[in-house]
Amino acid sequence: MLYLKFDYLRSMSGRDLLHKHFLKYENLTLNELKKIDEWYQDKSVKKGEFLLRAGEICRFEGFVLSGCFKVFTINDKGEEKILYFAISDWWLMDTDSFTNQIPSELTMQAIQDSTLLTITTAKKEELYKEVPKMERVFRLMSQKAVAAWQRRLIRNHTMSAEERYSHFIESYPEMAANLTNKHIASYLGITQEFVSVIRKRRQEKGS
Amino acid sequence: MLYLKFDYLRSMSGRDLLHKHFLKYENLTLNELKKIDEWYQDKSVKKGEFLLRAGEICRFEGFVLSGCFKVFTINDKGEEKILYFAISDWWLMDTDSFTNQIPSELTMQAIQDSTLLTITTAKKEELYKEVPKMERVFRLMSQKAVAAWQRRLIRNHTMSAEERYSHFIESYPEMAANLTNKHIASYLGITQEFVSVIRKRRQEKGS
DNA sequence: GCTATTTCTTAAACAAGTTCAAGAATTTTT
């Protein structure tokens, strides 16, 4: 009984997070939010589990509630290049693969025990039909994402590795806190060894 | 009279290009397309003219019909970093500044005499209201753009400057044909001098 | 059509970041 109540509460707070997220973009009625809830499904995954592997077709879109995922590409040598990390309140999706049902170039893996809400391609289409406002919500979300990717590219072209490292851990402290240097290196597009050098330099400066 | 007819034809083909562009994303009726046309305005600019300067609020969205634009940031030393080029059938927009009416970080300048269709922020909102399908059109467009920016970032992290140069001129030959080395260098995030070195290397290989 | 300006090329010295290697520290597995 206690377990049930606890589980219920935890589940609710996940939905609340999703509602709050959507309400940033558009005024949705309680009724619409309730309808939206029905399309999303709870899921929990263990550290190390894959949500999607390159080559598969992405049949879901995920909204992270807790934990952390890495989204990356793998080259011929088996090396990972991390595109982004997804923690609470972030989306996990390969838009291209999900929207057009084509094989994904991306791999998604939990790097901590995690929980998320998911929706399938088919249900997402139904959602747009049932709650047309969601077209607008996701349009605004995507447009914001475009701007963010553009800024990241500019940072890559204008900042040194050390500046990018500092920018990352200052902009996303809670994300950085749980990541290994190897992960951060891969995300920044530099080597693990050079991250070590950067960290040492920063320590010397700081003291 | 001849002039008028010619101008009329040129104008029509611009609208046709816009229609074709939208129809890639959603089935729009002739009626809807006709309505859409009314919101867009023709504009032509001379080489060197600015459509937007960093710090200004972006009050328009542009669809390029002919010519070429560069979209870039300027750092404290006055150096340009080109984010992208826009030729025929490409969009010119600072989504963040346009959607949220905040000062832009980007500058947009014609690098050839160009023509385009433009729409203001207010009219764009009316357009969404009058033709709700356009929410979907721009959602799909933005999602596609996100995937493209992600791929560009990955290329920057995985390819050498020479590979990126080759990829660019092979992927966008008509764009590259009219660009200076300086422009391409800025777009790729390398120096003009190194582009010269790359070109020489490629010539030697090729012969 | 000539001048001024910008762009392009080349080379040498330099800086930023990589690679390779090996030992220390941490985390994971059993």
Next chain:
DNA sequence: AAAAATTCTTGAACTTGTTTAAGAAATAGC
């Protein structure tokens, strides 16, 4: 709690791309 695996650090040699400079080629302005 020990063993195994992964991650982190450090340093030396190396590669990729930058900076500076100066002359050649191409463009733009008048």
